[in-house]
Amino acid sequence: MSTTSDRIIKYNPATLELVGELNRTSPDDISLIIQDAKMAQAEWIARPLKERIGILKRLQKHVVLNVDNIVRVICEETGKPRVEAMNADIMSALSATMYSIEMMPSLFQPKNISFGKLSPMMKYLGRRSYIQPRPLGVIVIISPWNYPYGIPFSQAVMAIAAGNSVVLKPSSATPFSGLEVQNAFVTAGVPEHLIQVVLGSGGSVGNALTSSAIDRIIFTGSTEVGKKIMADAANRLTPVTMELGGKDPMIVMADADLHRAAEAAAWGCYVNAGQTCACIKRIYVHDEVYNLFLDLFRDNVSRIKLGYGLNDPEIGMGPLIDEDAVDEMKVHVSRAVEQGGKILFGGQYLEVKGYFFEPTAIIDLPHSSDIVQKEIFGPIVTIHKFQSVEEAISMANDSVYALSGSVWTSDLAMGKMIAERLTGGTINVNNVGYTYGLASTPWGGRGDSGFGHTHGIEGFSELLESHHVHVDRGKFSRELWWHPYGRENLELSHGLLNMIFGGQYSRTMTLLPRMRRWLKGR
Structure with a gap:
């Protein structure tokens, strides 16, 4: 991807071929875009609930019928395998749509408030309280390039189901996927301007958005950029939802199904070429099974075929997003070796067309080393031994990031105990990374992984205002x-x-x- 003063020029990171060019949005146009969004939101929420539900049903049908074209756009912009675009982007979008349709009849129902032990007295006094949920208004979604359809679509459909309008700024690395999101909603029949896409850099268009009179910002991206957006939002006291970086741990107990755990790790570490906030980045293996796990893990990874997977269903890993990402991986590997690490496999940039870097695992590193503590947005994992449950929990929690993680054991009681002691928004027992596609489950993190939630009723609560109404019958x-x-x-x-x-x-x-x-x- 490259930019000129007024154009975004996008290249396929797998083939280096031109995908296309698009005009950037002028920051001067943002105020009018926000005004249009406010008017569209008022029109949308005034429509009968049945009509709004019908439009979202047409939205779901549109995605299903046009899945091949949408997948092609995603693959051309990211280079990811077709099956990953299908499972991670499309499935997540459809799951969120179906969940939103199911939830819409109850979202705006008034909810009575219980006064607890005060209830008899309040009843005698003739008083009651209830919550009338209301849309917030205009939701700005700033989305990343790694899941350029699934993430913004999921967030947009829930925002719109909750009666809001959306202004979406996709990453400049994946602008065409962002336009596909908008096209799906427009084709389904939402009011004009209910969802608008703006294109450009975070430093120009992004700053203009975050400093505007909007009602919430949902940002998915790096911790560093998230902090800057929060600072801009603070000037207007705009609420924010932050889904930031990750450094997910995987704990493998001695009694785990090692074959399943190793296969899961091969996927969880290298899905989307490791360019996922919820990728496994640290594996902790019980000393008794450490060597066996390494052998099984290496064997599974050796079967991952690198390449461009748009038309080859056997491709298991695509490229990094650009040349800068490749250079970062080289630096990370070099630094890890300097700090005492041993490369178990991988560690090399492939001298072929495209930005391909080998799946990489590094062992024997001090836990304080850079590559263990910093977020690595690429196909690199570190592997560590532990001897006790307490040691495993301590090492897994030794991170400023806390997005998700996993525990692998045949003892479910033990697994749940460990999961409940790990810091993170989502901890899996005997699975990894897929619950983002379960729209009814919340998604969010702690620490440098952000705060707030998308998905689930927790996600809807951030898209609605809890409007409290207290009624006194006037008895006294x-x-x-x-x-x-x-x-x-x-x-x-x-x-x-x-x-x-x-x-x-x-x-x-x-x-x-x-x-x-x-x-x-x-």
Whole structure:
């Protein structure tokens, strides 16, 4: 990918062939785009729920019927294998659409609030509270290039299902995939401007977006850029959802199914050429099975075929996104060797057309070494021994990142215990990395992996305003805490405090008649 002052020029990272050129959005146009989004959102939420659900059903049908063309665009921009575009991007998009359709009838239903132990008193007073969920308004989605269709589509469909409009800024490395997302919604029949795509760099178009009068920013990308976006958003107190970097651990216990664990690791480490925030980046193996696991892991990885997988279904790993990514991997490997690491396999850039780097595993590294502690956005994993559960948990949690991870064991009770002690948004027992495609499950991290959630009811809660309404039937003419103050309302307040919070229920029969007379007023 390269840019001129007003054009984005995109090349296929697997073939280095030109994919196409697109005009960049002018930052001067952002204010009008936001205004259009506000008007489209008002039109959208005014439409009957049944009509909105029908449009999302047409959206799902459009993706299913046009899957081959969408996959082609994804593969041309990223070079990833066709099966990965299908499973990770398309399946995730469809899962989020189906989940959104299922949830829409309940999203806007008022939800009564229980007053707990105060409920009998509040009922006597004729009062109730409820939450009326409402859309936030305009949601800005700033999405990455590694899953250029699945991530923005999933986030957009949930935002739109929740009654919002969307302004999407895809990565400049994958602009055509972003336009495919927009095209799907437009074809399905959403109002004009309900979803708009802006193209350009984060430093120009991105800054113009994040400093605009919008209602939430959902950012998926690096921790460094996430911090800059948060700083911009703070000027307007715009809420943000941050899905940032990862350094996912995999713990392999001695009683694990090693064949399954090794096969899972081969996929979990090198899916999308390791360019995934939820890739396995650190493997911790019990000392008793360490050597056997290494042999099984190496054997599985040796069967991964590198290349361009648009038309070859046997390709198991595609290229890195650009030449800079290749250079970064070279530096990481060199630095790891300098710090005492031993290359188990891989470590080389392939001298062929395209940005291909071998699947790489490094052993014998100190846990404090750079490659163990820093996020590595490529096909490199480090492997470590442990002797006790406590040691494994300690090493797995020794990271500023906490997105996801996995535990492998035949003892499910042990697996759940370890999973519950690991720091991270999602911890799998005997599986890895796929729950992003389960739209009903939340996705998010802690620490330098960000905060907030996409997916699940937790994700919807960040796309809706919890509008609290309190209703008083007007049974009484005044309140204990209203003016004028005096000895009587002070005594009643003190008695009420002791009765409710101090457990002095014996005073109820004398206190309540006095309160009733007071509340009835003059």
